[in-house]
Every structure is written in structure tokens, then in C-alpha cells.
Amino acid sequence: MSATDDDTLPGIPNVGKADLDAMVENERPDPREELADVEADTDLGIAMAEDAQRVARGEITGDEYWEKYDEAAAEEFGEAYLETPNPAVDAGDQTVSTDTAESLSCSVGSMDAVATESAQVDGEEADGGIGAGDEKWGMVIDLQKCVGCDSCTVACKSENRTPPGVSYNVVMEEEHGEFPNVTRTNVPRPCMQCDNPPCVQVCPVSATYKMDDGVVNIDYDRCIGCRYCNIACPYGARYFDFGENYDDEVDEAGELTSPEYGVDRGPREEGKSPIGNIRKCSFCTHRLERGEEPACVETCVGDARNMGDLENPDSDVAQMADSSRAFQLKEDEGTDPNVYYLK
């Protein structure tokens, strides 16, 4: 191996830094051409873009930049500009000082704050808030892709902050056959969010019920903890919260809880729900409402888990659930789960 260039790594073409920069520059679209397709003023766009690069290089400050363009932007973009949250204004690492931000004509406030507000407004409009969406949530788990790593179980525990003894998702690992003809299947088991849920049928106080989006909800403020649903679930998907904690393992383990079913209950405290209630997987409803996938789906290393709208025939999950490989657990129970598996 010849060592003509110290920076060269074996197997990597010897390309100088200047060459790379040239390649990037070559690929970069011409700003004028790009902006010509947009209704907005091309000159203004180019000027803003160039100055934005200066901000990035530290030649001018974010404050100077926004003071310079505030008026022009307001004129050019009108309403859209005035009502848009300023992405630069965010707690912590903001690039615009609060003083300057407040003097600008666009509605200041962090993206987060505005997102929360609009979510609340949406919820009211949809009449019913959480779970009232148009989608019918379904999950498809491809068993050929599942490697049995249990990261879904871990991601679920960390997302939903479930206490010891409560695990919304488990992976049932089964070995079949005798050596040398042995096969192993890993079957992840979240709540099936059945269309005919036996748990809902037996609850004496209607504390558990189907939401419009197909998810089976548990109202922790109503559940009396009789555990009848626990008995009735054919999938063993329900867990009773005995009030145990990870205090020995983690300091202040109960300080943070997950806003399950869209309700923030604050720190975990003795005698306070969900302690003494039944708990289960909610398809991470609180994440779905934010437009995010459930934690298990997002984390799956083999991309075995899929989430989507079963009623939208174009969705991936609807197509997969319709394939000849698809099946549900305990189909003869008549529960009609919204979790499908691919053989």
C-alpha cells in the first residue's frame, strides 16, 4: 500500500478536500433558478439566505439578521409570516434574544408552545379530544423480520415509564421441534386493541372502552381495580399496577410519568392512579396524537413493526394486513385484533 497521502485510508479514493468542496458546489442548485419557481421575491430570498449563512459563520448575530429583514418579510409573506412561530426562539439555544424576538412582527413563541396550543384547538374541534381521530390505528408485526432483541419491550418501558411488573409489550419466545429440526419464533405481544374487546365487555364501571380511533382506553380516574379485565383478556395484555417502583435502581424514578391517553398525571405517588389500576399498551396514543409512531415501532431494529391507518387502503399497514401472510392471534376467539402478524 503506497502512503502518498497521510490522510488516505485504505480502500478510500484519494480525493482532496478542495475536490470535495467543488463537488458540493457542483451539486448545489442555482438559487436564482430555484427561487424563480416560487411566488415570493427572488432577490429578498437570496439576500436572506446569504445573510443566514453569515449568521451561521458568526459574522452577524441572529438579532441583527431579524431586525434587518422583519419588515421586508412581513410585507412579502403577510399573514403567513405574522402568524408563524419563530423557530429561532426556543428555550436554551435560541439564536434570537427574547427582547429582539418580542419586537418582531411575527408571532413570537417557541415551536413547542405553538404546537401544543394548536393541538389543543384541534382536539376541541374534533369533539372528544384524545382518540377521536379519523384513523383506525392498526399495527402489523412482521415475524420474519423480528429478531427477538426485545428492544420494543425496553423502548415501551422507557416511553411509558411502566413500574416493575408492568410491561405493556413482551416478546413471547418459543422454540418448536426437536434437535436438529428446531425453529424459533419470537412473537411480540402488545395490546391487540381488539374490535370486540372482552376487557371492555366485563368492566363493571365502563372504565375501559373503545375510542373512535380503535384504541382501547383505560380511564384511570374511574377504574376500581377489580382486575376482571385482567382475567378476561385472552392475550394476557393487561397488568395490574401494584404500586412498585424502580426507586432502588434509579433516583427519582417516579418523578416523570408518561401522559398516557393524553392525561398528564404528574409524578407517581402512593395511592394515586394509576397505582391500584389496570394498565396496558395504548398504542402510545399520546405519541400518535403528536403525529409520532409508538415507541416500539420507532425503535424496532429490524423494522418489523409497522403502524398506520387500517381504514386507508393505500396505507402500508392496510396492505400488509390484507396480505396472505397476515394473521391475528387467537382468531377463533372472535376478538378481531387490530394487531396483525405476518407469517
Place this chain on the structure above:
Amino acid sequence: MSTQSSRFEFDPGFEDDRLRVAWYAVVGVLVTVGAYATYFRLTEGMASTNLTSIVPWGAWVAFYIYFVGLSAGAFLVSTMANVFEVEGMHRIDRDALFAAIISMAVALLFVWIDLGRMDRMYFPFIWRQLTSALSWEVHAYVAYIGILVTELYFSMRIDLARVAERTSGLKERFYAALALGRLETSEESQSFDQRWLKRAGIVGIPLAIFMVHGGTGVLFAVSKARPYWNSGLFPVIFVISALLSGTALVMMIYVLRTRLFDGESVDPDLLDRLAQLVIGFIVVDAALTAIETFIAIASVHPHEIETWQVIMYGPMSWSFWWFMIGFSWVFPMVLLSKRSWRRTPSVMVLAGLSVVVGIVAVRFNIVVPAQVMPVMEGLPHGMYFPTLVEWGTSVGMIGVGLLLYTIGAETLPLTPLTGGEHE
């Protein structure tokens, strides 16, 4: 009637004062143990139990269905006197009704302590679910207790009035209040009472059979996820074993209270009649259980087979062979087999006690084994034996029942003042 002269003699309670002290001491110990255990239950929550999410129902649920059964059984025995007017049964009418009320109260205590959120015990009366057997049951229990109290009132009212008439001051007001102020002792008022007693009994019979105890069986039988419970015969066996335990209880109470409280001799004919009822119920209970077992095993459903293997050969199989088969069927059957034994009060107390204890194992063997088998292959097996807190609270709640019963037996005219027969 020869008893006419002693007709208004009313001296309930223990004949022997030393026995009274000893008995209250025993009950006191039970209640104290229970209070101590309940303290742990309340401060540590459900973590003080050996229950898990795999075996979510345990000793408390088993005792709950046990006492519901005891109550329903005792009540149905009472209807033999006040609805079907079986000769000679009137004597035990109030005993049976009062035992049924106390059993039901104890049953509800067990339901209560079993709730994860005991503070929400009234929620089922605010929110309901038409498809939930438990939702229906809670209402049936309340209606049933109402019927029991109504019946006991109409059965006992005339004697309460007589006692009120004979006493004065606070006592008079106490008994007059229990009689709800209806203090006439005329024939007319008595036949009015008996008419309404019968009516309440007629409403109570289907309520007790189909709703209260049959319904409690349904509560389990609807669980399709648990094939061991999921059978049509299951609620029927529930009712039969309730009749068995209830009749045995009444038989035991009849002897003990007549001997220890009234200081009278036991009517051998009545005792024999109760004993024969117990025989009948043992036969039907054993036969239906055998049919149920046969159907389960013949189905070759792995879940059913394995559950029965757990019952018959598992670590808790002693409770099946010794208590369920031994104490609730075989041993009492032996004691009941001879006519002379059936007319011997001490032997019949032993037989009654044997059944009453044995049926506890029947209830445990209903509740626990169905949860040992995982609902799906790949999920863990269940394991359960009650903790000291669970045993302690159970002992305490039974103690509360015994205490309430004893106080009642010491104050109320549970033995008809006029002897036993309708006048």
C-alpha cells in the same frame, strides 16, 4: 300448647357465661389479627398480597364467592320454611335468614378489600356496563340483601313486638324500633307478616339462584379466555355447592344455637331432615362436578387437561383430594350414612363443619387453577399462595362475621318464641 305459659320467655344469648367469655375472646383474637393485617393491606396496598398480573384473583375472591354461596344456600333453606312451608322447618327460618345476611356482609367485605382502589367501591353504582356480569352482580347483591332483611323482618316482627311489650325503657325502644313500630301481636298482623314473608321469599328465590349465586358463576363462566370456567354447567354447580354449604351451615347453627343459646334439646326429626338435604346436595354436587370434569377431559383441549392436571397432581392437589373430595363429600357422607348418626347432634355438627370447611377448598380450586395456565403459549405460568396479610385479613373478616352473628344471636329472637310451628 304446653309452651303457652313460657311463651314470652325471652332470654337469648349464651346459657353458659364462661363459654360466652371464651367465645368472645376467640372472636376478639380473630378480629385483632384481621385489624393488624388490614393495616398492612391499607398502607402497603396490593403489594402486600401474592397476587400478580398473571394470577390477579386469589384468596379474597375465593372467600368472596364462598360467602356468597353460603348466603345463597342458607337463604334457600329458609324458603323451605317460609315459601314451601315444609313441615317442621319454621324453627330454623330466622337462623337461616340471619346467617344469610351476615354471610353476604362478609362476602362484600371480601370484595371491598380486593379492590385496587378501595376508595372507589361505590363507583359501580354511578357507572355501569350492561355486558358486565360483575356490574349486574353488584346490583343483585344489594337487592338480595334488601330481600333478606325484609324477610327477616317479617319473620321476626311479631316476636320483636312481643319482646318490646314485655320489656321497658331503652330495651323496649330498641325492639320497638326493630319492629319499625308495628307492635300489634294479633293473629291478623301475623298473617299479614306471613303473607309478605312469602312474597319476599318468592322474589328472593330466583334472585338468589339466578342472579346472586348463579350470576356469580356466570361471572366466571363468561371468561372465554379461561376454558376451565367457560362452561354452561359451571354456574349450575355453583348453585348446587352453594346449597350444600348453606344447608350444612344451617344444620350446624341449628344444633349449636339450640344447645348453647336456648339450652333446649335438638329436634331429631328436623335434624334428620336437614341431614338428608345435605346428602342430596352432596350427591348432586359430586355428580355434576364429575360430569364437568369428564366433559373437560374428553374435550382434549390442552388448556382444560393441563388445568385439571394442576388441580389433581399440582403442588396444591392436597386441597383437592383432602378438602374438596374428603371434607366436603366423603367424610360428611360417611357421617350422614347412618340414621342414628343423623339424629345425633354432635355428629351432625361435625358433618356440617366438615362441609363448610371443605367448600372453602372448592372455591379456591375454582379461582386459582384457571389462572395457573398461561392464556397464551409463551407467557409465564402463574404461581399463587396467599401471603400472611391475605390470610390475616381473611381471618379478620370472618371474625367480623362471627362477631356480628353472635351479637345478633344474643339480642334477637332468632328462635320463634312460640316454639317452631306456625300458630
